[in-house]
C-alpha cells in the first residue's frame with residue numbers, strides 16, 4: 001500500500017480525528033474532451049476524512065469511525081459513481097471528477113455530523129484517485145451551519 005502523507009489543515013478545534021478508507025468504484029466523465037476518461041473505468045480511491053471538534057460524545061468520541069466508514073464506503077464501494085443521484089445530473093458539479101467526489105463526501109459527512117449533539121465538523125476530505133493524483137476539499141469559512 002502507498003504510504004500516505006496527508007496535507008494538514010489548520011482549524012480552531014481541540015480534537016481532530018482522521019478516518020482512512022479505500023473505495024473501489026467505476027466512473028466515467030461524460031464529456032467529449034475527457035479522452036480516455038470518458039469511457040467507463042475503475043479506481044481504488046484512497047480517502048482520508050478529517051473531523052474536528054471541541055466536544056466528545058457520551059462514548060468519548062468525536063464521531064464513530066465505523067459510522068463514518070459505513071456512510072461513504074457503504075454507499076460508494078463497488079458501484080458506478082455515475083449511478084448515484086449526486087453524479088447523474090447535467091451540471092459540472094455532478095460530474096464524478098475527483099474534485100466532485102471529494103465535495104460529495106464532505107456533504108455526506110457534514111450532513112451526518114450536523115445531527116450529533118457534540119456537533120463536530122468535517123474540515124478536510126482528501127481523495128487520491130491514482131498513485132500520482134489527489135484532490136483536497138476544504139469547506140470555506142462560513143460554510144458551517146451552527
Ligand SMILES: [Zn+2]
Pocket residue numbers: 027037041042043
Ligand atoms: Zn477516472
